[in-house]
Amino acid sequence: MAEYMRSHMIADAQSGYCPGCLHALATRLVSDVIEELGQADNSLNVISVGCSALNILYWNGDFLSVAHGRAPAAATGVKRTNPERLVFAYQGDGDLAAIGLAEIMSAANRGENFTVIFANNQTYGMTGGQMAPTTLLGQKTTTTVYGRDAETTGYPMKMCELISTLEAPVFVARYALNSPKGIRDARAGIKKAFEYQLAGKGFTFVELLTNCPTNWKLSPLQTLEYMNTNTIPYFKPGVYKDKEAENV
Amino acid sequence: MKQSFVFSGSGGQGIMSAGITLAATAIEMGKHATYLPEYGPEQRGGSAKCTVVISEEPIVSPLPKYCDNLIVMNEQAYAKFAEDLKEGGVLLANSCRVKDAAIENARVISAPVDDLALELGSAKIANTVLMGILIGATGIVSREAFTDALEKKFRDKKPGVLEMNMAALDKGIEIGRKA
């Protein structure tokens, strides 16, 4: 049984994430896997804009902070000039599925050999809880005060499903971080994605369903239940694409 | 002596290629030259024009308004640029497509460039016939220097292409000298 210890990749400081926020867990999983793979010094975190940007304060490894939505583009420049580094972008849903949609789809389509960790909490957390491209129908936000209405705002975007239609990506999977099993699966998924990258196999994408107690206006425990009854039925966890497994 | 040349016609007539080869040949001969292309948004079939300036001295401006030599491959080009020819300049017109080319106080050379090219084997060598006439009439570059340029350009092309262009050049020079 492994000892539970603070990851060396994360600064010994109080987290700025709101109480009960799963972002902290998501970054913890990523850092654990990097350490397990012996990649602490070789990893480079391309930090996007949104609550994900708080990583600037806590991430102990090398990082490059970039413009809103452009992490996959910046990561392309990083990886093409330094192919030996373990490069990952850590993006939220507004960053990835709205302003950065062109960048994520194009990087995936080029088969860039890096990993994107996508934290999907269905809201713009840092700016105060506005509607995100992934906000569920009926979900109340500060810009959909009566709940998201498909008539005027369309439907929540399913990024794993979209990206898995592309030819180039080698691993595309979604996990929910609201249960021990979900967390264990996510850790294994992140590990697989990084291993694929280190083997030079190509583009890997891991979506993590997270929460936002502050903007969902629910207690942390209620958010986990909300995810079971609302988020998971729409954003179904699972491996959407695994080219290596297909080849077996 | 600074000499300016405007080549014009439609895309696909080898206008740009003629201008580049002339300028490159002049540089090979130790002169200075600039080549400036102008084209419309179309890839083919639109208007094509280029300006070449050749001089013993480094070129200051590559943008003369009036040219010493105007080479027109079709009627539209003639209509558009005839007024840009300097007094006493040379007008070289493809008579297959430009009817009744006539500019006062200019040395007008009309030749059925398209027909000559076809007689020599291909419509594609019309621009080489044209360059031959220009060289024959003005002596702006030497035959030797221009044949070197043709050899470089067509060395790796299909057998026979270079020979066809050489014949086109000589036919043009013969016409140019008499004109």
Added chain:
Amino acid sequence: MGDIKFMKGNEAIAEAAVRAGCRFFAGYPITPQNEIPEYLSWRLPEVGGAYVQGESEIASINMVYGAAAMGARAMTSSSGPGISLKAEGISYLAAAMLPALIVNISRGGPGLGSIQPAQSDYLQATKALGHGGFHAMVFAPNSAQEAADLVYTAWDYAERDRNPVLLLMDGCLGNIMEEVQLPPMREMKDEDLPEWSLTRRNGRDYQGNITPIYTEPILEGINTMAGEMYKAWEEDDVKVEEFMLDDAEYVIVAYGIASRVAKEAVLRLRAEGHKIGLLRPITLFPFPKKQIRDLDYNRVKGIIDIEMTIPAQMREDIELQVKDRCPVYEYGRSGGCLLDDEGVYEAIGEILAGGENNG
């Protein structure tokens, strides 16, 4: 003498960049700069570099941002509309203190404007390449040769200052073919990688981070340092060509393609006995303030700003230095209509005649 090549301005820029050590390019197609990405798409892989055709100008500038952070000599190129899209990314480069070369082969504007050449982006280049009040050094060559020479030194300035450099040249010079003597190929070694870069190849064994966002007191310090850097540029880095100014009563100020047409006019007017000269800014930022401010205004009767854009955009910078000590005139063509020798000669002739009548 090295080998003289007959090549396009755009290709001279591309090859000079490779020889300067550029190993990363990202860009998006736009006329009239396409020869740059086309050339680099095959040339960079030959020297172990990477070329990426971005999905947009926005993505491309951010790819450059990523490569620059790793210490690679990186560049992008575009034309006015695309430079507008890159504005955010250029601002981020300045904020994150990353060196890079941005090339603008300019065309008629505003908007989609015209694909034909124009000098329509002076204000964008020198005043506000992006938000936040930063500057980049702006080089404005007037020949394919000078473009190659300036590109060759661009990263030396960019790395010295940890700031992007802009090369501004109109579509006419981008597409012109003329003689170019190319600079030698530089050897780029891993140990030359900047110590601040995020690559591990520079031997760094501590955490590296690069960010375009800062907390309050730090950002003010960075802004202050930038201000001092711009002042130092004015002292040390102004490049200008002064032609026949010693006794000139009329001084043309023109850069890029306009300066060549203007110089032709100066030669012709001098032959006719007019005392006229040319002051050509080669750096548009830093602007040659001193050179214009210190002209002898007891002798100089007029300044003539010639630009291939209407209205003239450099005029305000000139007027700030002239300080009403003589009239400032302007002449230009715009929207893809090119300046030409005759037009510039005649326009200057009218100004001289008018000035002499007024005098």
